[in-house]
Amino acid sequence: MLRLALALTLLAALPARAQDQVTTFTLDNGMEAVVIEDHRAPVVVHMVWYRAGSADEPQGASGVAHFLEHLLFKGTDTLAPGEFSATVAANGGTDNAFTSYDYTGYFQRVASDRLGLMMTMEADRMVNLRLGEGDILTERDVIIEERNTRVENDPGSIFREQRQAAQYLHHPYGTPIIGWRHEMETLDLDDALAFYKQFYAPNNAILIVAGDVTPDEVRALAEEHYGTLPPNPALGPRERVSEPVQLAERRLVMKDARVAQPYVIRSYLAPERDPGAQEKAAALTLLAEILGGGQTSVLTRKLQFETQQAVYTSAWYDGTNYDDTTFGLVIVPTEGVTLQQAEDALDAAVAEFLEEGIDAQQLERIKFQIKAQQIYARDDADRLARRYGEALTSGLTVADVQAWPGILQAVTEDDILEAARSVFDRNRSVTGWLMSDEEATQ
């Protein structure tokens, strides 16, 4: 461990951290902006994130947030369908968009002197979208094919959808981002435009620019292109229904002929990162690393190395959510181990871990890796930009994002065990078995 101590000292002495590249400001119309400087190559990523995702959809119109994301490429008062992307490409750039539960985002990657042009077009489609019935019907076919590709062709994805629906009885996180197929098939122009009018406005948007630009340049361009857009005064606070207290564990068994490798997944409802209160989420983040983060993790050691009951194990937790998130465990059993045996082995491993406590050296290694990540992160401005976008659309602030690495370092062994004991409550869990249809349930 001599090397480790040395490396820790060196890291502590490093002056530059990722957050030193970051500047923020807010336009008069409420649009927030984050600038991440990286001057090594004359490249810039321009992103606009909306605080509107699938969990903000009205009942009965599932998938409309994602459908609208597709339709934003279909033209405005001044741009023909497809002209947006064609213009980006004609300037040597690439563009795309993404939708999640809590956000919808649009981005272009271009030479940095094309930033103004990107803002012109992005500001334009924030308010001037023009859609025809033809665009709607063809693009609806496209998103249904997208659902086929992402979900229907893959039993693991169908299983994920079913488990998520079981996890959230009431909250919209139980509805798939891409939408339920029967509702996607009825999405129309009115659904799309209603969502657009409600959520696409500067006071619901975050501008993120990463790359070879200065904050002053971005501010001037942003004021010119976005600053003139009117805010939506009708935009209220972001409120969603919350889950009732879960009092009974939920179990699913899914059988599908296409499953060759059966597995068990357990998930528990868990708190997310909250503004000014990220400590519990930090403890859960480290817990997931300790249990399932690679070759030296607890589950890998107990279930793959010591007993060979599993070919794969993992634990996951993503605290960057607007509402309650999940903590998950998975075990893929070796041949000859039944799903019941696998589930029991998983439970036994977690129970043992709670008894044995935390290996101090493992925790130290994990914390060191988190520190090193702050150095590696500076090589990837795109990813840093995404991290800010996800956090700011999940209710966090720039200060929260910047405090996060320090909060992770401050987590103690007791914090982690306490977080584990509070989350691992079978009454608040969903357990899923995915298996081939020829297998008998044991």
Place this chain on the structure above:
Amino acid sequence: MKRFALVLGLVCAGFSARAEVDIQEVTSPGGFTAWLVEEPSIPFISLEIRFRGGASLDAEGKRGATNMMVGLLEEGAGDLDARAFAEAAESIAATLDFDVGDDDVSVSARFLTETTDEAMRLLRAALIEPRFDADAVERVRAQIVSGIRSDERDPDAIAGRTFDALFFPDHPYGTPYEGTVDSVTALTRDDLVAAHKAALARDRVYVAAAGDISADELAALMDGLLGALPETGAPMPAETSVAADGGLTVVPFDVPQSVALFGHEGMERDDPDFFAAFVMNTVLGGGGFEARLMEEVREKRGLTYGVYSYLVPKDRAAIYTGRVASANDRVAEAIEVIRAEWARMAENGVTEEELTRAKTYLTGAYPLRFDGNGPIARMLVGMQMEGLTPDYVNTRNAQVEAVTLDDVRRVAGELLQPDKLHFVVVGQPQGLETAPGQ
């Protein structure tokens, strides 16, 4: 030590040249060469190593040996068992990734400058002294077999396997490099040791680095890292050519969306017409939403989420291939449209406007790819594998610019063979039986 500067200036008016990528050619005392882009502003290094040959070097009857050997490089080496090795790498926050492909074994390392010595000690042990401990062998074998079983019921994997077997029946390219359940089950420790000697050798290694390291430091590091490798390994596999003819192969499988792969003979990377073919493919089915296939199959008809075509110049054969996925009752139409676009391009080439657009996109996008130590090191090692010189970063855009309308028309006519295009469809496609091999 020659220096080549990539001036990130673009051809269209208004772009200014502001950044440079200096590629240094480094030679070690022991005779290894590497390409380096020094970037001291962030205290870490990305190191990329490739060994030509890869899974195609599997010995007769030992399919999957190279893949399994590579999977075991980080599972115990030197005086460290699998867990101790992983702990050592975590302790210095180094990432050491090992991967295999049809034509190469690849090593990607990322480590903090201050931990260079320790990171290289670990990487050297993995490359030179892997242990192949019995427990690690069985653990990795079980993971590989699990993956093979899953691929047997995955429509994309089934399509790929069927396509490869049709195209390359008498070559390693024709079978999955993971091997079969039987072949992997039969592999012994001796097979893995033999695969290690066959694949990792001095005469087939390529090195590139980007980040906080000097040319002298890199030169010194290479001898320690690679000097103990054997001089040579297994002979390279034979050249081969595409065996499939035009037509249609349907593999019935119960999924709602059919997955289709298509292709025919392609073009070698060193063919003087490669750039014309590359520009042509950008218009036909490359990346963006503006490509003809995307426009016709997705944008106009809504038949798919994505359709693409690719030039794939492998080391021992070249194919021109593509992929589409459409609902079972719509895939026939998607295939018909793709065949029609193939024929239209073969006959007429591209328009002046399409050519200009493709060139502007390709030349503009190229410099944007040099945007991080990892991406730069990967591009540098890839260029070496393709037999290019460092000067390529300066001449590449000019080669794209030099492609003329006539070049594209001629090359499209020669390369695209609509009647040779073979489709492999996995699913329950409707309406395809009536038009086999059209």
